[in-house]
Amino acid sequence: xxxxxxxxxxxxxxxxxxxxxxxxxxxxxxxxxxxxxxxxxxxxxxxxxxxxxxxxxxxxxxxxxxxxxxxxxxxxxxxxxxxxxxxxxxxxxxxxxxxxxxxxxxxxxxxxxxxxxxxxxxxxxxxxxxxxxxxxxxxxxxxxxxxxxxxxxxxxxxxxxxxxxxxxxxxxxxxxxxxxxxxxxxxxxxxxxxxxxxxxxxxxxxxxxxxxxxxxxxxxxxxxxxxxxxxxxxxxxxxxxxxxxxxxxxxxxxxxxxxxxxxxxxxxxxxxxxxxxxxxxxxxxxxxxxxxxxxxxxxxxxxxxxxxx
Amino acid sequence: xxxxxxxxxxxxxxxxxxxxxxxxxxxxxxxxxxxxxxxxxxxxxxxxxxxxxxxxxxxxxxxxxxxxxxxxxxxxxxxxxxxxxxxxxxxxxxxxxxxxxxxxxxxxxxxxxxxxxxxxxxxxxxxxxxxxxxxxxxxxxxxxxxxxxxxxxxxxxxxxxxxxxxxxxxxxxxxxxxxxxxxxxxxxxxxxxxxxxxxxxxxxxxxxxxxxxxxxxxxxxxxxxxxxxxxxxxxxxxxxxxxxxxxxxxxx
Numbered sequence: 001x002x003x004x005x006x007x008x009x010x011x012x013x014x015x016x017x018x019x020x021x022x023x024x025x026x027x028x029x030x031x032x033x034x035x036x037x038x039x040x041x042x043x044x045x046x047x048x049x050x051x052x053x054x055x056x057x058x059x060x061x062x063x064x065x066x067x068x069x070x071x072x073x074x075x076x077x078x079x080x081x082x083x084x085x086x087x088x089x090x091x092x093x094x095x096x097x098x099x100x101x102x103x104x105x106x107x108x109x110x111x112x113x114x115x116x117x118x119x120x121x122x123x124x125x126x127x128x129x130x131x132x133x134x135x136x137x138x139x140x141x142x143x144x145x146x147x148x149x150x151x152x153x154x155x156x157x158x159x160x161x162x163x164x165x166x167x168x169x170x171x172x173x174x175x176x177x178x179x180x181x182x183x184x185x186x187x188x189x190x191x192x193x194x195x196x197x198x199x200x201x202x203x204x205x206x207x208x209x210x211x212x213x214x215x216x217x218x219x220x221x222x223x224x225x226x227x228x229x230x231x232x233x234x235x236x237x238x239x240x241x242x243x244x245x246x247x248x249x250x251x252x253x254x255x256x257x258x259x260x261x262x263x264x265x266x267x268x269x270x271x272x273x274x275x276x277x278x279x280x281x282x283x284x285x286x287x288x289x290x291x292x293x294x295x296x297x298x299x300x301x302x303x304x305x306x307x308x309x
Numbered sequence: 310x311x312x313x314x315x316x317x318x319x320x321x322x323x324x325x326x327x328x329x330x331x332x333x334x335x336x337x338x339x340x341x342x343x344x345x346x347x348x349x350x351x352x353x354x355x356x357x358x359x360x361x362x363x364x365x366x367x368x369x370x371x372x373x374x375x376x377x378x379x380x381x382x383x384x385x386x387x388x389x390x391x392x393x394x395x396x397x398x399x400x401x402x403x404x405x406x407x408x409x410x411x412x413x414x415x416x417x418x419x420x421x422x423x424x425x426x427x428x429x430x431x432x433x434x435x436x437x438x439x440x441x442x443x444x445x446x447x448x449x450x451x452x453x454x455x456x457x458x459x460x461x462x463x464x465x466x467x468x469x470x471x472x473x474x475x476x477x478x479x480x481x482x483x484x485x486x487x488x489x490x491x492x493x494x495x496x497x498x499x500x501x502x503x504x505x506x507x508x509x510x511x512x513x514x515x516x517x518x519x520x521x522x523x524x525x526x527x528x529x530x531x532x533x534x535x536x537x538x539x540x541x542x543x544x545x546x547x548x549x550x551x552x553x554x555x556x557x558x559x560x561x
Contacts, residue, residue, distance in 0.1 A: 069479065070442065070454070071452065097442065097455070097470075099442075100438070104411060104444075107408075109406055112439060128335060132335055177480075178478040182474050219561065227491075237492060238476075244490075269539055289542055291542055291545055291555070292545065304548050304552065307549065308555075
């Protein structure tokens, strides 16, 4: 039994957290070969070789794989698929773009966002925005799976797997990259941060979101937002936590001015400790919070920021 | 140019989901059903393309149970020109997998020859996020997923995508498949006169067998459970108490 695992590579750099979590989730499935693909991927491949439990690393470098364009990346994976029963990836937006394409080319169903591995063909996954957990058994010869990183711990580092270079089929010319608009930030990345501070509609404006950012910076945290805050224009969409945004499971999650709609809870309820600050004591967020504070956030957040540390 | 928009009938997003006690699934009997919210955005975008003179016909297609006809009527009331219903299941609890849906859609594309397929990025029931990518693979077309902006210029389209960490803009060759994200547009409501008019618009009925597609699921559903409940914690009286509790818990 062998597993081909698509590493998360961004601009030549390995996203260690997401990749190491996927390795840990997939280790029960068989020997893991990592595929590091990109316009430049050699350094990412070297980094991936250090993850515990990795048997081999394949590096695929070609301009056509830059920016993880789905068409070329899927063609590459399908060409390598022989001999692997499982083809897996951390459930990032890149992998969600690529893996269903891979599955269709192999004529198998994709198993998206698996949150649990029961055995080699049986997986758990959240449906209905996390309101139900479905256990599915695949009858396909190959299983193509994206793994929800928030559900798994990261594998350690200390390995030294051999690294090989593989040839790349080249571009099919279907799509090309134009530009990235990535928000530059010194804060930790949302899905791998140990602490997340999120603001909701209650924050009231983009300007007042600075309060949330101030508390986040005090805690060395990533900043998140509810869909309501994003829809109201208070925060950018890549901060969105929830069913339609990112799924996070930090050690500490602080929800400020967030009522706790089901779609938001789906994105954060696996956090270890949840703190909720809301002036409405009836807000559903208090039903999942370990520590709730019924207070006006405009007083409580500055006070909390000052009193921490 | 013709635009094809696949739409799915799903549990209304405002309805609280109830997992059946015997683990057999989610209760959909006598529950309000609506068009998948992401598909509404796709229909809206298709209509806007037509209004902007970039498309001349909008065809909505739905694959599932007979009742999906209502979902198609909604698309027609919003402004789609005609609809195709592909009946692939008798029981409302039977979800047709994205792979089978994509195979049927590929046949519909062959017949209809659209210049673009606009689809929702995921359905809010099975949360698979797969049909658009799978259809693109089966047709050998380009794909632009999770779109928050779409600009068609001749034989290419510029698609701005919502990705981890920000936005990515790519250029895709037409014909293409674009799956839409929340911020692409705000779908319109169908007006009463348009709802009445929609009843007269053409709606073709087909079956999966007409397209020669086997819809037998590849994934066997073993069981469906309620998620583990999180125990409620305590309400603290002040910021000081909160700081103290967080320190005790080793969280700060």
